[in-house]
Amino acid sequence: MHIVFFGDQHVESSGGAQVSMRLQRQFLERAGHTVTVVAPRMHGRDFGDPAYVETPSIPIQLDREYSMTWPGARTDAFVDRALAERPPVDVVHVQADFWGAFTGHRFARRHGLPVVHTMHNRVDVGIQAVTPLAPLVLAALVRWQRWMLPAGPSLGLRGATRTGTADAAEDPRDVAETGPGDAVRTHLGGGAGAASTRESAGWRFLAGIAAGSAAVTAPSAHFAHRLEEHGVFRPVDVVWNGIDDAVLDVALATRAPRKDGVPRFVWVGRMSPEKRLLPFLEAVAESGMRAEVDIIGGGAERRAAERLVARRSPRADVRFLGRLAYRDTLARLAAADAVVQTSVGFETQGMTPFEAAALGTPAVVSDPDIAAELESGFWPVAEPLSTSALAQALRSAADDIDAGRAVAVNPEIAERFRQSSRTSAMLEIYTRVLSA
CATH class of the missing domain: 3.40.50.2000 (Glycogen Phosphorylase B;)
Incomplete structure (x- = not known):
């Protein structure tokens, strides 16, 4: 299959998500699949890797390692042209929280493709750590997300919409279930809609970018639980980041x-x-x-x-x-x-x-x-x-x-923790969303 990754930063830049994406690509290609990586161009570096689609960008740090691509019609057209020259895309795998997430979901919507979205970051905690204006920044992000990804039919596993899950009830898996010591939870096809998302603009933002996904994954059980608890998506698949x-x-x-x-x-x-x-x-x-x-x-x-x-x-x-x-x-x-x-x-x-x-x-x-x-x-x-x-x-x-x-x-x-086992787990998710 042909999987397209979308990231906020070039995968050759430093960062845990970037390291994970490079390793995922390596093991997916070993398994015989094709991977394309869409991310902002890294200034001052030319990698010459045919797997990279480097979108026009502006540097956002003095050392020019990190860049930003403004999402929208121009970027959409750039990505469409680049991917039109490649094999047909089977799955869009968004591994981003900001401009990469918007661009990836917009691409999937235009082409009717399923999205697997990996949540790598606690957006609210990260922003609070770097600015005293976190509430204003988070509120602006929510508005930006609604502008970039306006409400409409999603491509979730069972036809859930941005604001509800009317079709999900037809699926026999959509039943309340409990485990030892667990609160009752209902399997929803995706999207937001939980009252708890009102508690935090950070969770509302994540719910907004997850809403069109066929599956959402998290790199730990504790983060997956929090995503579910705050109404970002249900159920969230746990797939650890691995080691080569x-x-x-x-x-x-x-x-x-x-x-x-x-x-x-x-x-x-x-x-x-x-x-x-x-x-x-x-x-x-x-x-x-x-x-x-x-x-x-x-x-x-x-x-x-x-x-x-x-x-x-x-x-x-x-x-x-x-x-x-x-x-x-x-x-x-x-x-x-x-x-x-x-x-x-x-x-x-x-x-x-x-x-x-x-x-x-x-x-x-x-x-x-x-x-x-x-x-x-x-x-x-x-x-x-x-x-x-x-x-x-x-x-x-x-x-x-x-x-x-x-x-x-x-x-x-x-x-x-071996990457081979993590890649096998992710391939099962790709297969699941393609067969739904």
Whole structure:
């Protein structure tokens, strides 16, 4: 089949969604399918890859890595011309939240194609993290979405409309069902319509861009639950972002036995407030533990983090390694005694603890949603936003590692996290929406 990805950013730019899309394309092509990727042109770079349809764009950062394509008639015509020269499209896979989402859904509507929409981001939390004007920005986004994707018949699995699910009741799967400890939920064919979407412009926005989808996927069960809970779409399929099988095999084959010495912790991420690097470094100092702590990544808070370490003089040896290549990061995770996850409520999956678990490395986990997804193999932070509780969890982890009783990771993670299994799961969804 021919699958067309739509993204907000070029897949060769940095970012978790972009890494996932590159890997998805690679494994879909190995399985014999054709993939085209539609995304804004990246300024100053020419990739010459025939799979890319690079839409006209303007840079939106000083380093020109990220770009924006204004959605609308001109972009629609550009995409139509580019895809007319390629094999007939079977499935549109939108993996975007803004201009890429609008362009992808508009293309699918024009050509009567089913849409699978992967939600990678918590739009509301992300915008709140970068601007004090978040309510105004979110309200503007909702209006923009309604303008770009006006109400009308959707291409959902069972003919649901933007504002209701009248046809869905004819399907025998549309029955209330319960599980142990679960509230009753009804399977709807898609679209918004839940009263809870009034609670937040962010959820209303996501509901609006999901409304025309035949299926919606999320990279974790906890994010899928929130999407359903807030009326964005029901049911949401859970398909984790994965790790390249070959890279995982090499990392596992070269993993060395633990060396003697103090416990080794690693923190990986973007140095921005929502990732909570500064509270982590405060907790390292407060813990008083003897350890090696490697910080991988870059961002606006690096200087503040370095100043904090200089001021607090923790007993642990804290090293800032900067941005590393993906394989080098995995090697650091494999060599560590524990990875530390500190963001709370922000991650839609939280890749690092899963990558570490796949390599056999346990984690200190602040976010209870991520802890539940891992199931085992971690030291929980009793009060997720408490620096003192994080310090206590770090001390417990260091003591257990020193004593040779570190927690064992969930052995199922490595197999469930392989990209080959994730691609198989996504192909089942493609087949389902094509047969509906």
